[in-house]
Amino acid sequence: MSNLNTEIERRRTFAIISHPDAGKTTLTEKLLLFGGAIKLAGEVKARGAARRATSDWMKVEKERGISVTSSVMTFDYQDCTFNLLDTPGHGDFSEDTYRTLTAVDSAVMVIDAAKGIEAQTRKLFEVCRLRDMPIVTFVNKLDRDARDTFEILDEIEQTLALDVVPASWPIGMGRGFKGCYDLFNDRLILLETEKKGELPSLGTPCEGLDDPKLDELLPAHAVAQLREEVEMARELCPAFDQQAYLDGTLTPVYFGSALNTFGVREILEGIGKMAPSPLPQPAKERSIEPLEKKMTGFVFKIQANMDPKHRDRIAFFRIASGQFKKGMKLKHVRSAKTLSVHNAQLFLAQDRATAEEAFAGDIIGIPNHGNLRIGDTLTEGETLHITGIPSFAPELLQSVRPIDPLKAKHLGRALEQLAEEGAARVIKRLIGSDWIVGVVGALQFDVLADRIRTEYSIPVKFEPSSLMTARWIEGDTPTDVKKFLDKNQGDIGEDHTGSPVFLARNGWHLNKAQDDFPELRFLATKEQTF
Numbered sequence: 001m002s003n004l005n006t007e008i009e010r011r012r013t014f015a016i017i018s019h020p021d022a023g024k025t026t027l028t029e030k031l032l033l034f035g036g037a038i039k040l041a042g043e044v045k046a047r048g049a050a051r052r053a054t055s056d057w058m059k060v061e062k063e064r065g066i067s068v069t070s071s072v073m074t075f076d077y078q079d080c081t082f083n084l085l086d087t088p089g090h091g092d093f094s095e096d097t098y099r100t101l102t103a104v105d106s107a108v109m110v111i112d113a114a115k116g117i118e119a120q121t122r123k124l125f126e127v128c129r130l131r132d133m134p135i136v137t138f139v140n141k142l143d144r145d146a147r148d149t150f151e152i153l154d155e156i157e158q159t160l161a162l163d164v165v166p167a168s169w170p171i172g173m174g175r176g177f178k179g180c181y182d183l184f185n186d187r188l189i190l191l192e193t194e195k196k197g198e199l200p201s202l203g204t205p206c207e208g209l210d211d212p213k214l215d216e217l218l219p220a221h222a223v224a225q226l227r228e229e230v231e232m233a234r235e236l237c238p239a240f241d242q243q244a245y246l247d248g249t250l251t252p253v254y255f256g257s258a259l260n261t262f263g264v265r266e267i268l269e270g271i272g273k274m275a276p277s278p279l280p281q282p283a284k285e286r287s288i289e290p291l292e293k294k295m296t297g298f299v300f301k302i303q304a305n306m307d308p309k310h311r312d313r314i315a316f317f318r319i320a321s322g323q324f325k326k327g328m329k330l331k332h333v334r335s336a337k338t339l340s341v342h343n344a345q346l347f348l349a350q351d352r353a354t355a356e357e358a359f360a361g362d363i364i365g366i367p368n369h370g371n372l373r374i375g376d377t378l379t380e381g382e383t384l385h386i387t388g389i390p391s392f393a394p395e396l397l398q399s400v401r402p403i404d405p406l407k408a409k410h411l412g413r414a415l416e417q418l419a420e421e422g423a424a425r426v427i428k429r430l431i432g433s434d435w436i437v438g439v440v441g442a443l444q445f446d447v448l449a450d451r452i453r454t455e456y457s458i459p460v461k462f463e464p465s466s467l468m469t470a471r472w473i474e475g476d477t478p479t480d481v482k483k484f485l486d487k488n489q490g491d492i493g494e495d496h497t498g499s500p501v502f503l504a505r506n507g508w509h510l511n512k513a514q515d516d517f518p519e520l521r522f523l524a525t526k527e528q529t530f
């Protein structure tokens with residue numbers, strides 16, 4: 001039993017949130033380097049601009065082997081096991097991003113030191129805030145011209161309404177970047193020229209900022225500036241408070257340069273020390289505690305498998321409590337059926353290995369043929385429904401039809417599967433044979449067309465529709481809803497779970513429906529419940 005507790009308590013399951021180009025991929029690579037998961041920091045995936053060019057991105061999508069394995073990366077460092085979950089980072093926003101954040105216990109926010117808080121960082125931060133998620137901040141690219149340190153701290157504090165505590169303090173910037181003083185561990189860490197195959201050194205332990213060692217190791221003006229700035233920072237910023245960090249109201253801020261593997265060890269050690277081990281998971285019936293003996297968990301992401309000829313998919317399953325063992329018989333709560341899980345996979349950075357065992361906090365991949373859906377809960381028998389996994393009303397709607405009209409039925413089935421996978425929202429109009437496909441980001445249409453063609457052999461055409469938005473319809477009584485549906489049949493569809501959806505042509509149309517039927521709710525977000 002104590003073994004179970006130790007295993008669970010040493011887990012840190014986290015994600016990196018950032019705006020494209022801030023350095024998430026580079027930081028990920030360097031974290032893996034420290035975790036011993038890769039020897040040389042090779043490519044985790046296509047980089048920066050190249051990755052976001054439609055063609056390359058689609059290539060990455062097609063070579064799904066890569067994106068599946070890099071969706072979760074598990075590695076050990078010192079006493080902890082880290083599970084790093086990739087939040088899909090293409091400029092386009094997808095629901096996957098949000099759902100991934102429901103499967104982590106903390107996040108690292110990467111900020112470009114020259115650019116500060118950018119749009120996507122902010123959007124992702126707001127999602128984290130909804131869950132009061134603890135956040136560690138990494139201010140990256142100090143080797144380039146950066147904003148003033150105080151200005152950066154102030155911007156984080158002001159725009160995100162978070163208390164900030166510097167965990168390290170940069171000495172110089174751009175070409176004059178010398179390194180950082182580690183304020184949490186009193187160490188002077190200087191930027192070194194990278195030695196091939198070697199990790200940067202630990203730095204020099206100091207007895208606080210007055211230590212004469214600093215005067216020996218740094219030019220006089222740099223030491224003077226460091227002492228002066230840190231003194232000021234200590235007056236302006238609160239002291240580090242572990243509870244405030246866990247509550248998501250305070251963020252420790254590290255400075256570094258991922259490209260130079262600088263500041264990476266400190267942030268990794270920081271997560272090990274400060275970040276929470278697996279947290280309780282809310283369910284409809286009760287809260288699930290990670291240290292419970294019985295295994296429970298939920299599916300937060302589905303991904304089509306590498307081989308498009310086989311319809312199998314991988315369900316990304318976060319273990320919420322207990323220990324998973326190979327061959328376990330689990331209750332699939334939505335269908336009340338038993339599922340024997342023999343071939344679940346662990347994601348060890350570059351390899352995949354069969355999961356013999358796994359613990360609360362871990363992510364395992366369960367291959368299946370479509371019986372597992374996003375939001376599904378698996379237990380050792382108890383009926384539990386995990387809550388808090390959101391669905392979003394799509395912001396972009398198009399109608400889709402097969403180029404060969406005889407393939408309409410096949411298309412229907414393909415769309416249904418894609419909807420279950422969470423790749424898009426699919427709405428079947430009540431009247432007519434149209435399928436409406438809704439996505440959150442425009443690029444998703446291209447990806448879908450491509451997938452339907454390659455995986456299902458159905459060439460399709462997406463066409464702009466005159467619809468502006470889709471809203472789930474909810475009322476207190478079925479009669480209320482029925483009245484609305486009867487009156488607006490031409491503007492109603494059903495999503496893949498059979499829930500009614502109002503297809504509004506414009507804002508006025510939506511407002512009018514709301515005015516005429518005040519007893520109904522037109523929802524932009526819905527919780528995944530089955």
Ligand code: G4P
Nearest residue numbers: 020021022023024025026047048049141144257258259260
């Ligand atoms: P992302 O995943 O957040 O989109 O960012 P990514 O790591 O791909 O980094 C974006 C660009 O910023 C890359 O340059 C990368 O090399 C650079 N970068 C990351 N960290 C640092 C840093 O600490 N200092 C400096 N100077 N640059 C950094 P790129 O030109 O787009 O790609 P590449 O040609 O270098 O691969």
